[in-house]
Structure formats: structure tokens, C-alpha cells
Amino acid sequence: MNLSRNVQRMQPSVTMAISAKAAAMKRQGIDVISLSAGEPDFDTPQHIKDAAIRAIQEGFTKYTIPGSGIIELKEAICRKIKRDSGLDYGLDQVIVNNGAKHTLFLACAALLDPGDQVIIPTPYWVTFSEQPKLMGADPVIAETRAERNLKLTAEEFRRAITPRTRMLILNSPSNPSGAVYTRAELEALAEVAVQHQVHILSDEIYEQLVYGDAKHCSISTLGEEIRRLTIVVNGVSKTYAMTGWRIGYAAAAKEIIAGMDKVQGQEVSHPSSISQKAAVAALEGPQEVVAQMRVEFDARRRYMVERLNALDGVRCTLPQGAFYAYPDVSSYFGRRAGERAVADSVELCAYLLEEAEVACVPGAGFGTRQHIRLSYATSMQNIQRAMDRIAEALGRLRA
Numbered sequence: 001m002n003l004s005r006n007v008q009r010m011q012p013s014v015t016m017a018i019s020a021k022a023a024a025m026k027r028q029g030i031d032v033i034s035l036s037a038g039e040p041d042f043d044t045p046q047h048i049k050d051a052a053i054r055a056i057q058e059g060f061t062k063y064t065i066p067g068s069g070i071i072e073l074k075e076a077i078c079r080k081i082k083r084d085s086g087l088d089y090g091l092d093q094v095i096v097n098n099g100a101k102h103t104l105f106l107a108c109a110a111l112l113d114p115g116d117q118v119i120i121p122t123p124y125w126v127t128f129s130e131q132p133k134l135m136g137a138d139p140v141i142a143e144t145r146a147e148r149n150l151k152l153t154a155e156e157f158r159r160a161i162t163p164r165t166r167m168l169i170l171n172s173p174s175n176p177s178g179a180v181y182t183r184a185e186l187e188a189l190a191e192v193a194v195q196h197q198v199h200i201l202s203d204e205i206y207e208q209l210v211y212g213d214a215k216h217c218s219i220s221t222l223g224e225e226i227r228r229l230t231i232v233v234n235g236v237s238k239t240y241a242m243t244g245w246r247i248g249y250a251a252a253a254k255e256i257i258a259g260m261d262k263v264q265g266q267e268v269s270h271p272s273s274i275s276q277k278a279a280v281a282a283l284e285g286p287q288e289v290v291a292q293m294r295v296e297f298d299a300r301r302r303y304m305v306e307r308l309n310a311l312d313g314v315r316c317t318l319p320q321g322a323f324y325a326y327p328d329v330s331s332y333f334g335r336r337a338g339e340r341a342v343a344d345s346v347e348l349c350a351y352l353l354e355e356a357e358v359a360c361v362p363g364a365g366f367g368t369r370q371h372i373r374l375s376y377a378t379s380m381q382n383i384q385r386a387m388d389r390i391a392e393a394l395g396r397l398r399a
């Protein structure tokens, strides 16, 4: 059977593969602690659930018009953007989709032609490198440096640009590194993007999850020229613990939104009517629920990173956003425990899963070799137990 060339070029999601293996071990009765999750462990707040239940009971269960999102939700999105970024977007400049992952896909579909290049800085969320391939476009991986906290500099961006470059994918706060770009760093990138007329696909899904003095800045706020080139991607999954509801959205120039709408209309019509009502409640309702989750994530973050840095040979910068720690564990590569050798991050994660019964994700999947990703979107108790087990298992690896 010959699958299409574009599909053959795509990689399946590594994070989903790890989660599947951990789930299979759990089914066998093994007490696996999963630090591989990419979603909040909190429940969706009650007032949001109530809005969905009301939608069902009121019969709001049919196709919605317009397909690009119900007006009530689009208005809520425009108000949210105004509130947080100070920018005015009209109803024809926003679109609602089936999760932010789908929003990213539609932006690629609307803007990319075969042979176009998309610059993706390391480390990158696994999806970024694969979606452009489905359009026949080519991901161009731009290496970043530890000294710059794994953030792309303007100079590195400039060097990666060719006549075929169409887009840069930015993700701040970053999954997996937790790095947050400062306003000054974004200004430097924006200048290069405007000069070369490169679109910015700005994935801001972790916008509300920033800690300490870190501040989220959207590159779209840095002037009219960069705003016209930028597709801001956001959603309710991470901020409101609503991953299963599948609501994401974009704000961009109306021509780009119209292109995305055309694809969505022929592909899935629109996102769930019920979830759209829930998303209105999320965006317009009380925001204290977000603050509470942020406080809890922050405490776990500090604890996990302290434990990681206490391990011999592990280096972990304090992540400023999202809910992942991304330590450099490369000093363990080439070591062994008895018969078992650990050559790289993939083998280290396999070792930790089998020997420590802790699931982590190898950095190789995010385009960096030295790291592994540990999610702190799980209870403090789980994090404590997992860190004890990791410390014990790493301690058994000998040079």
C-alpha cells in the first residue's frame, strides 16, 4: 500500500507514543508515574462545565453559523485580546477551531505551498516540524544555544532565511523548554521578519502560565507591520484545563483568517457547538481559577527543578513558563547499569520507564539531544515520588 508522499514524510507524535507505553504498563498493574503528560491535571472549572450542560439542555446541539465560530465566542476572544494585549481585532480577524493544534494546521494550510520553508527553532513542540510537511513544505530546524536559554536570536533567524522562507514558528512560553522571550528579544526577531516579509506563527497557548518576574509578550503587539505578518494562536486547553473540549483560536489579518475558514469549512465545518459555549464561559467568567492553577504549578516547578539540580551531573535552568522542566542529562550518556547501556536521551527515558517506572520524554523528539522533558502537571506527591525514583535509578548508572 502506497501512502501519499507527504504522509510518508511525517513522524508520529513521540509524546503520544510514550504516554501509550506508560498506559500499557499501568494496565499490567505497574505503578508508573507519568511525567510525560502535556495537559493540566486539574479538572475543568465547574462554571465552564455548567455552561456546556446548559447548552445541551437548551438544544444548542446543531451545526453552528458561522462555521468560523459563534459570534458570542468571537466577541469574547476579541475582548480577551484587547484585555491582555491591548490590540483591536475585528470579528473577521479571528477564527475558532478544534484545538490550537488544529489552528496551527489551518495556518499552515492557508499560507504554505510545496517547497516553502518554515523555520523552527530547537527545541520545538513535536507537531511544529510535522504539519508543514503535509503541505509539501519543508521544516528548517534552527539550532539555538544553551547560553541564550535555548531561544532563537535575531542573528540565528537571519542566517536561516532563504528566498524560500515563508514562516517562523515561535512558541513562548515554550513547550518543552519553558523559556519565555522578552519584549526586546521579540523586537529583534520582528525586525528581521518585517525586513524579509516572513510570517510569524506565534503559538501562545501557555501565555497565562508564566512565573516569577517573567512576562508574556505577544510579538503581534510590536507594531502594525509585524502584526500583519503574525498569526496569533491560542486556546482554552492549557489555561482552563480544557484539553478534551478541543477549542483553539487564531487572530490574524482578515485575508489569512478567510483562508483558514475556507479550509475548515471543507474539512470539519466547525468546532463543537457545546464546547464553544463552554469556551465563552471560560474567557468571560471568573479568572481566579487560572491564578490558583498558576500558584500550584509554580510551587511544583520550583520543587522539581531544585530536585533535578541536586542530582549529580544534571543541569536544569528554571523554566519561566508552561509546565515542563527540560534538564540537560547528557553527562549520563555512555554510562551503564549492569548489562544495560544508556547511549542517548531515548535510551535514558526507556531506562527510567523500565527501571524507575517514571515516564519522561526524550529531548530527541524536540530536536535537542542532551535533554529530557519532565512535566510538572501532576500532583506534588507524584513529583516527589518520581524524583526519588529518578535519583535512585540515575545513581545506579556507572561510567
Ligand SMILES: *Cc1c(COP(=O)(O)O)cnc(C)c1O
Pocket: 038, 098, 099, 100, 101, 102, 125, 171, 175, 203, 205, 235, 236, 237, 238, 243, 246, 247, 248
Ligand atoms: C498543548 C499544546 C497545544 C495544543 O493545544 P490544543 O488546543 O489542545 O490543541 C499547542 N501548542 C503547544 C506548544 C502545546 O503544548
